[in-house]
Amino acid sequence: MMKRSIALMRFLFLWFGAGVSFASHAQTPSALSMKLAPVFDSQARERLWANLDKVSENSSLNVYASESVVDAVKRQCGGAPKDLVQIVRDKNPGVKEAPVDFDRKLNFIPCPYWYFGKDSKRPSIQVKEGENLANVLPLYTASSAKRTLDVVKQLNPGMIGQNNTVVKDGALQIPYVARNLVVPLPPTVTPQEASALALKLGETAAPAAVPVDPVANSSFGPNQYRLVEEAAWQSEDPRRDCNGPQIDTQWPVDIAAAVSALSDTLAKLKMKPDPGVVLIADTGLDVTNSEFAGALWTNSGVANNLPSVVENYTNDLHGASMVLRTGNVMPAGDYKYSTHGGDVARILLKSFDPAPTAERHVVAAIAKLNDEVSPYLIQLNAIPASFSYARQIRADVLNLSVVIASPDDGLRSALQSANFLVVAAAGNDGAFLDQKKLFPPAFPDLRERMLVVGAHDWSRELAPFSNRGTLVDVLAPGCAIPTTRPDGSISLLSGTSFAAPFVSQLAALLRSEGLSLGYVRTRILATADYISDIALLTRYGVELDVPRALRIRQDSIAFSDAKRTVLYGELDKYQSWTCKVGGTTRVFYPQTVVKVIPAAKTAAGEVARIWTRSSASGGFEEITCDAPLTEPLAFKKDGDLEFKKYDWKQVSDVAPMVWATN
Structure with missing residues (x-):
């Protein structure tokens, strides 16, 4: 069996030059995730189908009620060539190809997804000025090779400049859309044999192929994602274990202060x-619920009884199923986590709660990830599809509460392509992410467009269930969060899934203030309060501060008193702060920094950390001084006439205003 698998896959990769990534798990079949460019020769394509049929574990085609077999093949494979439809007939003798009024599961093969457009119109994707095609194309074409770049340039004269950079916002035509092909391997292939197969594939595949070592440290399969809440912490008394709330109607963010800011x-x-747009990629949402009225993103084309503005999707009024590519975002009624997406949306929309008649500053779009049939799995391609959808609707934020135990290549390509902020829940295993290896949070790179969110309790201590470590960027409220149920009762929800929407909502509000995307991530981290007790448990030792972040035109200083008082006003722009870095004296000014922590806790003792602006796009560089700061701080709070001197020993951190926006 093993020799035959290797021989077949060697043929496949030599012929088609595909990239491959690999995942395995000690208790489940292994799976291969492959990038395949379209094959146009019918005979070669039929050989591909035959080889996939031989090497893969049993696969199926879900045909939903009122859907024809041809439409189901189009949905799953991007198109329905005669040779693929014939495979369905051959594997399911006598199958009725016309729609029926119930769901069906038919025998099939694992097919790649190749979409060439509709009605002789090529597919198109939304791009922004300054994006590099080498980062964008892999999500859509499975390649950023020179020949692919050349074709895209020819299709879009005047859109691509030097170094393959987009020169203006707009729709970019591409020759096709290709998504990763996921091939489940038979259970007879052990993790050791599968590892050998992956190495063999690396030898025979294209140079870009990167086989990934087997991952066997998780309780879920390698070819699907899980909600982080599936490792949820159980508490008999959430109010006790989370140090609050005092009453069920209490909210962990000062909404009045946020509204004022x-x-x-x-x-x-x-x-x-x-308004800022947050795409909630989750289990779906009951969009008919009146509590979401006026708070959902609306697809203008569908609202006007016209085709969707998102290509290859239909009827997606407020979002879409990433499986069906339609507006069916209703969660499954018998699914254990059917309310999860709705709870995330409730927290997102309540964390800034204007009066019902007030104009919305944040709206939520919905990307439903789960299969339509039990056990409602989240397959590998659902996540890249949600990234693509976020780009097409011009979302500002993608809120993600799912993880996978392997660094899937499709996920990596999706993160590289993101032109929005990805807010990812850290997970609820109570473990260090550096060791747990749950992705996307555990990617050591690809951080410039991602914020990994852990949870703190009502005392602003790290929640007991929250994952931690240097891969967790910021903590937000996520322990015993009061959430209204459909029957009017209140549940106290705990999990990093419920911390992430606080960050997503703030990011969208910052966009609604006109802040450019590049500055949003930096602003959230720079104005988050430095808490020395968590300094060694997270990357930056900071916790979300919504009102502080929203005051983008005011300087602020936070004090290390018991109340963690924050003052707003103006730093003396002529002052400077001096420290030694590796023995060399450095001088910093308020206009050049985004955050100052005068006495950051480290394993070796306290030192100053100064975040300097590193690029015009809003990034920052963290500089560690040899010792704490000692020079006085000059600050004039709102209402004062003169600057006052503050001892750095009183100060927890300083966040200057945003000095420039794009």
């Missing part, structure tokens, strides 16, 4: 930006 900033803008 946002109103002050918006009042100073000459032109009000559009």
